[in-house]
Amino acid sequence: MDLISFRDLSKEDVEDYFARAEEMDRQLEAGNVEKLDGIVATMFFEPSTRTKLSFQSAAERLGLQIVDFVGSSSSLKKGESFEDTIRTVDGYADIIVIRHPLEGSARVASEFAEAPIANGGDGGNQHPSQTLLDLYTLKKMKGDIGALNVHLVGDLKHARTMRSLLYGLGMFGAKVKLVAPSGLEMARDAIADVKRKFEMEVEETETIDFKDADVVYVCRIQEERFEDKYEAMSVKKKFTIKPEYLQGVKEDMIILHPLPKIDEIPPEVDKSKYAKYFEQAKNGIPMRMGIMKKMLGSARQKKG
Amino acid sequence: MGITVDTIEQGTVVDHIRQGMGIRVMDLLGIDKSYPHRVALVMNVGSGKSNKKDIVKIEGILVSEEKTDAIALIAPNATINHIQEGRVVKKKKAELPEKMEGVGKCPNPKCISNHQDVPSRFALDNGEYRCGYCERKFRASELV
Known part of the structure; x- marks a missing residue:
């Protein structure tokens, strides 16, 4: 096997x-x-x-x-x-x-x-063992994966973990919001695939608003992906999970990350009760x- | 003025090839200058009202089932006619196969099938082909 x-x-x-x-x-x-x-x-x-x-x-x-x-x-x-x-x-x-x-x-x-x-x-x-451990983390921390509203945040185009995770979440019937900067969106065929296979509810947005999220899964945005360095900086700044993004979120919301993280999650957030990526690892x-x-x-x- | 092409006694006629794809069909069937028998490629033949098509006639081979389906990748509506003793003995429309092995090439440069000696492998998935190695999806025409 x-x-x-x-x-x-x-x-x-x-x-x-x-x-x-x-x-x-x-x-x-x-x-x-x-x-x-x-x-x-x-x-x-x-x-x-x-x-x-x-x-x-x-x-x-x-x-x-x-x-x-x-x-x-x-x-x-x-x-x-x-x-x-x-x-x-x-x-x-x-x-x-x-x-x-x-x-x-x-x-x-x-x-x-x-x-x-x-x-x-x-x-x-x-990277199937990563996807399995991500889903296992959700089950362990949240119980029913199918009842979750999950935000996948960051470079959804290049991060392989995100595509498989979307598929796994679809399998269990979770609701997903894809939050990516323009140009780094999830591949169209990956979205069409889960919608067709699992009749999954997938929303796409560039706006960060975690208020309805049960889980925020973050991945890194690499500067090298951008031609324009100024654009890269402003996008990276927006997609850094700042403490103010966590105001008004659900009490039991959790933040996950496949690691290694560089600067997309600042140390203040590491210390918050929401940060669960080390337990995830x-x-x-x-x-x-x-x-x-x-x-x-x-x-x-x-x-x- | 019309062009007259001889009928063939024994071989295959691929008809209703999308205009311009006749040469690609010959490539796919491995017909090149070393081929010893008569071959006719007729391009831009009037077909129906305003459409044009290509036709390929090859003497000496009966194109296999597998190759017939592969023709569908580049010429989706082509018909493949087997000719014996000057008569059509079998007629088949090229259809996109559910699965292909050793036919077509994965367009993804990072796919291992382009670096190791393994047969290409594709499976039809909602109208497109998914590579059996890198798992990416492509339009049929991208594979040839």
């Missing part, structure tokens, strides 16, 4: 991941994690401290061993094909976690490897433990 794309998952699959993450949370809480046997290979062809650490930490907590493939300094530089690299590492590990800048790379890896593949991000395409551990445990179970079944 691989985890390549959020699009491959049904609502039942996602709920199964929730149940597994909950179980991991219970075991972590009780300080009594059931140890597993196996080796996880992490293959990161581009830097990602957080995702890699999160997977490695989750693996360690499950008692798994880690072998680390450092993409930039090893055989790919010598011209070895991706296929050969995957096949070789496949012989060393029971699970492969891969991040690669080319879109669809994890899908290709899953076709060459026997071991289950966890996609840790393939270019601008998918922490939820990556039980979710990734659940994912790897499920993968090991399926690999065993395949062999046995």
